[in-house]
Amino acid sequence: MHEYIIVVYGASGDLAGRKLLPALYHLVAKHRIERYIIVGAAYEATTADRVMDRLDTFLHDVDKEKFAQFRKNFYYHKLDFTSYDDYVALKHQVNELRVTYGFKAPRILIYLAAASDFFCQITEFTARAQLAERSNVADGAWARLIYEKPFGSNLASAQKINACIARHFDESQIYRIDHYLTKELVSNIALVRFANVVFEPLWNGRYIDNVQITLLENDTIGSRGPYYDAYGAMSDVVQNHMLELLAIIAMETPERLTGDYIRDRRAQVLDHVKVEDVFLGQYEGYQQELNVRADSTTETFAALILRINNSRWQGVPFYLKTGKALTKKETKIHVVFKPVTCLTETCPAQANVLTIEISPEAGFSLQLNAKRPGQRNELMPVTMDYCHSCIFGKQEVQAYETLLEGVMNGEQSVSVRFDEIEAAWRIIDAIHKSELAVHIYKKGTAGPEELADFNKKHAIRWLS
Numbered sequence: 001m002h003e004y005i006i007v008v009y010g011a012s013g014d015l016a017g018r019k020l021l022p023a024l025y026h027l028v029a030k031h032r033i034e035r036y037i038i039v040g041a042a043y044e045a046t047t048a049d050r051v052m053d054r055l056d057t058f059l060h061d062v063d064k065e066k067f068a069q070f071r072k073n074f075y076y077h078k079l080d081f082t083s084y085d086d087y088v089a090l091k092h093q094v095n096e097l098r099v100t101y102g103f104k105a106p107r108i109l110i111y112l113a114a115a116s117d118f119f120c121q122i123t124e125f126t127a128r129a130q131l132a133e134r135s136n137v138a139d140g141a142w143a144r145l146i147y148e149k150p151f152g153s154n155l156a157s158a159q160k161i162n163a164c165i166a167r168h169f170d171e172s173q174i175y176r177i178d179h180y181l182t183k184e185l186v187s188n189i190a191l192v193r194f195a196n197v198v199f200e201p202l203w204n205g206r207y208i209d210n211v212q213i214t215l216l217e218n219d220t221i222g223s224r225g226p227y228y229d230a231y232g233a234m235s236d237v238v239q240n241h242m243l244e245l246l247a248i249i250a251m252e253t254p255e256r257l258t259g260d261y262i263r264d265r266r267a268q269v270l271d272h273v274k275v276e277d278v279f280l281g282q283y284e285g286y287q288q289e290l291n292v293r294a295d296s297t298t299e300t301f302a303a304l305i306l307r308i309n310n311s312r313w314q315g316v317p318f319y320l321k322t323g324k325a326l327t328k329k330e331t332k333i334h335v336v337f338k339p340v341t342c343l344t345e346t347c348p349a350q351a352n353v354l355t356i357e358i359s360p361e362a363g364f365s366l367q368l369n370a371k372r373p374g375q376r377n378e379l380m381p382v383t384m385d386y387c388h389s390c391i392f393g394k395q396e397v398q399a400y401e402t403l404l405e406g407v408m409n410g411e412q413s414v415s416v417r418f419d420e421i422e423a424a425w426r427i428i429d430a431i432h433k434s435e436l437a438v439h440i441y442k443k444g445t446a447g448p449e450e451l452a453d454f455n456k457k458h459a460i461r462w463l464s
């Protein structure tokens with residue numbers, strides 16, 4: 001049975017409470033981790049109990065006994081990311097716990113659920129205080145570090161952070177996270193595409209008219225003002241989740257569907273992305289959110305037209321749309337096929353569409369044209385559905401569970417390689433340079449009214 005020491009920097013924060021600690025609980029409850037100690041470290045003067053109490057809101061179907069056990073193995077250590085002495089004290093605590101638990105060759109997992117401005121400092125002090133020191137490597141002990149997204153705030157800062165990390169740890173120990181990569185339906189995209197002969201031959205500009213990737217949210221930025229105002233939609237979700245979705249959809253066939261084979265292919269796509277046009281928006285009242293600048297022009301809405309400069313995707317626009325405070329929470333990809341030559345009196349009103357729904361339901365559907373009952377050759381759209389969550393159940397925290405398990409198993413494809421991150425920042429940096437107008441929209445709507453002009457100019461028909 002493997003032993004784990006898990007250190008979570010930023011344990012009292014939003015991400016740890018909403019996603020990371022619940023995912024760890026579920027892994028424990030499913031017996032994927034049995035011998036473990038979790039030490040949360042953050043600046044807040046709080047206690048292990050209070051951090052655990054907060055999980056109540058985010059944990060469902062809790063087994064009381066298992067959760068009591070999970071609580072018992074969770075410790076909290078107040079730590080200032082910039083104070084080396086705090087890391088030394090943390091190391092002492094970890095050492096003591098290790099003795100108490102009788103761990104011989106623990107695997108060490110360090111999770112940086114912190115702003116990327118601190119990545120270099122945390123990495124350096126973690127290394128110096130020997131918190132990620134591997135013991136008894138022969139017994140399968142390892143130390144791995146997980147870095148939350150966004151990795152940096154532009155290309156230059158990402159490169160600086162990466163160089164800093166590389167001074168202390170080997171690339172094989174580093175996992176740069178994008179939790180979208182481990183959402184069930186996202187990992188399904190490549191499988192569906194490459195395992196079904198009906199899709200792959202059509203997966204190019206000859207048969208595909210356009211691809212739409214939409215990540216819509218009804219929530220506002222909530223209490224994340226300082227972070228969000230510095231990043232905006234473009235760096236918060238386009239640079240990572242949405243461009244990774246695009247890379248998976250558009251990549252060439254990898255030799256195998258694992259590790260660097262996939263990462264090579266994703267990076268190639270991102271290297272060939274060209275920005276055609278961008279439209280930005282901000283929801284009304286955003287400037288009054290807590291810790292947001294009163295004259296902020298940070299975008300909470302973005303629509304983009306991208307092209308991929310290679311022979312497969314000649315002539316195919318990729319439309320991306322995202323926003324906060326919209327009508328619904330939903331992430332979908334629509335692959336819209338070209339219309340067929342019309343042989344009937346009434347031609348199909350709609351082309352075939354493959355829709356991959358990532359959330360709230362996981363599944364995919366294929367829209368076809370079929371005959372309307374009756375004498376005439378009239379067509380109507382029909383949909384073939386595969387509802388993944390109807391069969392396998394809802395998967396609230398599963399992306400983080402899969403991600404943690406992937407890292408524990410050394411599966412590199414659950415994380416983003418640095419060349420992918422660099423390519424994605426190049427795209428975003430270029431957009432930021434153009435200082436676009438930001439259009440205001442009302443909360444709870446589909447976005448700024450001016451989007452209609454943008455759609456008209458580019459003949460875009462959004463399917464969601």
Ligand code: BG6
Pocket residue numbers: 149217236237331359
């Ligand atoms: C995070 C962003 O990475 O992804 C958030 O920082 C966003 O702003 C979230 O809300 C969306 O993820 P999910 O899994 O809820 O769709």
